[in-house]
Each structure stands twice: as structure tokens, then as C-alpha cells.
Amino acid sequence: MSARALDRPHAVTRRQLMRGALASAVLAAFVPRTHAQHVMTLPQGKPTSMVAAADARDVTVEIRGFAFVPQQLSVTVGTRVSWINRDDEAHLVASSEGAFKASAALDTDDRFELVFDKPGTYPYFCGIHPQMRGTVVVK
Amino acid sequence: MSSDNNLEPAPSRRRILECMAAAGAGTLWLMKGGVLHAQPMAGAAAQTAADATFGFVQVSDSHIGFKHAPNMDVNATFAAALARINARALTPAFVVHTGDLTHLSRAEEFDTLAALMKGVKTPRVLFIPGEHDVIGDNGAAFFDRFGEKQNAGGWYSFDYGGAHFVALINVLNLRANGLGFLGAEQLAWLKKDLAGRSAETPIVVLGHMPLWPLYAPWGWGTEDSGEAMTCLKRFGSVTVLNGHIHQIQQKVEGTVTFYTARSTAYPQPAPGDGPGPGPLKDLGTRQLQSYLGIRDVRHVQGQDAVSVAEEMLS
Numbered sequence: 478m479s480a481r482a483l484d485r486p487h488a489v490t491r492r493q494l495m496r497g498a499l500a501s502a503v504l505a506a507f508v509p510r511t512h513a514q515h516v517m518t519l520p521q522g523k524p525t526s527m528v529a530a531a532d533a534r535d536v537t538v539e540i541r542g543f544a545f546v547p548q549q550l551s552v553t554v555g556t557r558v559s560w561i562n563r564d565d566e567a568h569l570v571a572s573s574e575g576a577f578k579a580s581a582a583l584d585t586d587d588r589f590e591l592v593f594d595k596p597g598t599y600p601y602f603c604g605i606h607p608q609m610r611g612t613v614v615v616k
Numbered sequence: 617m618s619s620d621n622n623l624e625p626a627p628s629r630r631r632i633l634e635c636m637a638a639a640g641a642g643t644l645w646l647m648k649g650g651v652l653h654a655q656p657m658a659g660a661a662a663q664t665a666a667d668a669t670f671g672f673v674q675v676s677d678s679h680i681g682f683k684h685a686p687n688m689d690v691n692a693t694f695a696a697a698l699a700r701i702n703a704r705a706l707t708p709a710f711v712v713h714t715g716d717l718t719h720l721s722r723a724e725e726f727d728t729l730a731a732l733m734k735g736v737k738t739p740r741v742l743f744i745p746g747e748h749d750v751i752g753d754n755g756a757a758f759f760d761r762f763g764e765k766q767n768a769g770g771w772y773s774f775d776y777g778g779a780h781f782v783a784l785i786n787v788l789n790l791r792a793n794g795l796g797f798l799g800a801e802q803l804a805w806l807k808k809d810l811a812g813r814s815a816e817t818p819i820v821v822l823g824h825m826p827l828w829p830l831y832a833p834w835g836w837g838t839e840d841s842g843e844a845m846t847c848l849k850r851f852g853s854v855t856v857l858n859g860h861i862h863q864i865q866q867k868v869e870g871t872v873t874f875y876t877a878r879s880t881a882y883p884q885p886a887p888g889d890g891p892g893p894g895p896l897k898d899l900g901t902r903q904l905q906s907y908l909g910i911r912d913v914r915h916v917q918g919q920d921a922v923s924v925a926e927e928m929l930s
Binding site: 544565569573602606607 | 684685719720721722747748751752790791792793794795832833834835891892893894895897
């Protein structure tokens with residue numbers, strides 16, 4: 478099983494992940510008033526990494542059927558939340574209260590990641606389909 | 617073919633219209649005695665247009681950049697819709713695109729749309745943005761390139777052929793769980809724009825999202841459309857045209873008639889049919905049928921021609 482996972486064409490290397498984490502840490506240091514740090518929007522097809530899956534501090538929210546799944550997410554401080562769009566329609570992730578900068582438009586299989594480094598409740602919605610809502614609770 | 621084919625019931629014709637929606641069609645609007653009449657592009661005969669004051673064409677929801685089932689080539693279907701406009705004997709006074717020019721507001725998508733639009737034969741093209749055209753920059757790129765630049769907010773009005781046209785923006789400053797939104801500033805402008813106009817002036821309102829509560833669970837409506845309607849209800853003829861829902865829905869409220877338009881890219885489900893308003897991709901087979909259906913459309917055009925011939929005989 479794990480050998481097969483390693484063969485995945487788009488798996489991210491641990492080094493790439495560390496680099497991403499480092500970048501976000503640096504960003505956090507310079508933008509102290511932003512509670513959640515926008516890490517990156519990855520182009521489509523890019524990684525569902527087995528490293529991420531193995532790390533409890535990385536959590537994925539799927540966007541499918543015009544809904545965020547799970548809609549309510551509870552995580553610990555420092556968790557990286559990834560949204561991945563599984564719909565054929567474009568979506569995006571926007572904070573309902575301006576707590577973070579909205580994602581770019583997410584086409585099918587595009588991802589958007591945020592590291593939540595402060596406790597709080599972060600309601601968000603899809604800026605294209607405002608009826609789609611979700612919440613991340615950071616403890 | 618058997619004679620049964622000549623006696624096809626209405627549902628078949630309706631299905632073909634659905635297929636035409638998938639294949640991409642515009643709507644020709646004819647102004648007759650101050651009242652707008654809709655005419656599908658395919659069936660519009662020059663005879664019908666002869667007694668019109670003027671005509672214009674609405675196209676909508678081209679979603680340039682969309683690359684999924686049921687339409688892997690939205691450029692081609694949009695070009696086909698424009699080709700239908702060009703094939704007409706009468707040149708429309710203008711062509712208006714009621715939003716979602718692009719799928720993701722990307723520069724190259726706007727480039728493609730602009731290049732395709734250059735091919736349409738009409739003296740004037742007008743645009744209003746859909747929510748897909750304002751992603752990431754609140755529409756700055758859209759307004760810079762396609763806006764009329766009458767007002768900072770992007771909305772505009774103009775007169776043509778005795779009618780007054782108002783183009784509203786209802787895709788900005790959307791809120792969580794909200795619908796389309798006009799905002800106080802735009803509503804104040806609308807009130808001022810309409811003030812002093814005779815109630816006999818035919819009014820045509822253009823918007824992207826429906827300007828009446830069509831289906832709130834999917835965001836198909838505009839939060840403050842009621843306030844706009846308050847300014848409009850004193851007029852004897854008000855026609856409200858929008859896109860967004862990729863299908864035709866109609867509603868009459870006093871002197872105000874609301875119409876939604878088809879998309880040139882892909883159809884969406886009827887309100888509430890399924891989890892959300894995504895593309896009807898299980899059209900897989902149906903789209904195949906619609907390609908076969910283009911033959912059916914021609915066949916039906918033949919039937920329409922027969923009915924036109926009957927009119928000519930009478």
C-alpha cells in the first residue's frame with residue numbers, strides 16, 4: 478500500500494512541504510494581525526500527499542456537490558487546512574468576517590491552503606455561490 | 617420517414633429547445649409598440665421582425681475557460697451563437713452580454729471573449745459582469761475592458777429607439793448566505809435615473825443574477841431587488857433580462873416581465889433539482905442527442921417553416 482502511494486505522480490516531497498511550512502511561518506511573523514495565513518493555491522492535479530495524510534495537523538476539506546465537506550471542522554492551532562474543489566463548477570473560499578484573504582478561483586481539482594495559527598471560529602463561504610458556507614473552529 | 621414524424625407532440629419540440637440551449641443560442645428581442653417580444657434565434661423570420669421598431673440580441677453565460685462535460689469547447693458554442701446573429705437578415709441594434717463572459721476571470725479568458733465578440737455584426741456591443749467575471753479584483757479587469765464607465769460602480773443607462781435601458785450590477789459585495797446585491801449607492805442612482813421619465817417610456821433592465829426571488833437556496837435572486845422594483849412599477853412596460861441560471865424562466869408581476877436567458881456554454885438544472893446549480897453533465901447522452909438533435913433542430917425548423925408558410929397563405 479505505502480509503496481503504491483509513493484508511486485503517485487504528484488506526491489509532494491517532504492522537503493517541499495517543509496519549505497511551504499517555513500514560508501508560512503515567516504509570513505506569520507510579519508503579518509501578526511492576520512489570524513490565518515494564506516499559504517498557497519496550487520495548480521490543478523497537484524498533490525494529495527501521503528505525507529500530509531499521515532500528519533494529523535493537515536486536514537482536507539472537499540468541495541463537492543456545492544458544499545464544503547465537512548461543513549464544520551474543528552482543528553488545533555497550527556493545523557494546515559486544504560480545500561480541494563471536486564466539482565466541475567468553480568468555487569472559492571472567502572472569510573465571512575475578513576479574517577483571511579480569499580482564495581483565487583478554484584477550478585476542478587485546484588487546492589487552497591491555510592495554516593490556522595490562532596484559536597478562534599472562522600466562518601467562510603464561497604464567493605461565487607454565497608449559499609455555500611463552512612466553519613473552521615481552531616482550539 | 618413515417619407520417620408519425622409530422623405529428624410529433626409538443627414535448628419533442630421542447631426537448632429540442634433544451635438541446636438548442638446546450639448548443640448555444642442567443643435571444644433576439646424585438647420592440648413592438650413599446651413591448652419587447654422574445655424570438656429564439658433559430659426560428660426568427662425576417663417577416664416577424666418587419667414590424668418591429670428595432671431589435672437587439674441578448675447572449676449570456678459564455679463561461680469562456682470552462683472545460684468540462686457537457687461542453688468541452690465553449691468557444692465554439694459561443695462562436696456558433698454569434699454566427700446565428702450574423703446569419704440574420706436584420707442587423708441587431710446592439711448585442712448585450714448579460715454576464716459570466718468568463719469562467720474564472722482570467723486575463724486570457726477575457727482575451728478570448730473579446731476576440732470572439734469582434735466577429736459579431738452589430739454597431740454596438742454591451743456587457744455587464746457575472747460573478748464569474750469579478751473574481752479576485754471586484755471586477756476591476758472587467759470594468760476596465762468591458763465597462764461603459766458611466767459610473768464608478770459600473771452600472772449605466774442609455775436610450776435607444778424610444779426605450780430606456782438600465783444596466784445593473786448585482787454580483788459585487790456578496791455576503792455569506794446572501795443573494796445578488798445592488799447596494800444603496802446603485803439604488804439611489806437608479807431612483808435618480810428613472811425620476812422624471814414618463815411612465816409611458818418602455819424600460820428595459822439588464823442584470824446578471826435574477827432580479828426576483830427565483831430560488832434562494834441556490835442564490836438565484838437579488839437581496840434588494842424589491843427596492844429596485846419599487847422605482848420601476850410606475851412604468852407601463854418594464855422588461856427585466858438576466859442570465860446566471862442557464863435556462864429560461866419567466867415571471868410577470870404587474871407591468872414588469874422578468875426573463876432569464878440560456879447560456880451559450882452549458883445548461884443548469886431546474887431550480888432545486890439536485891444538490892446545486894452545477895453544469896448538467898449527465899447530459900453526456902443528452903448532449904450526444906443534442907448533436908443528433910441539431911439535425912432535429914433543422915427538422916423542427918422545417919416544421920416552423922411550414923407554419924410560416926401557413927401564415928403566408930392566410
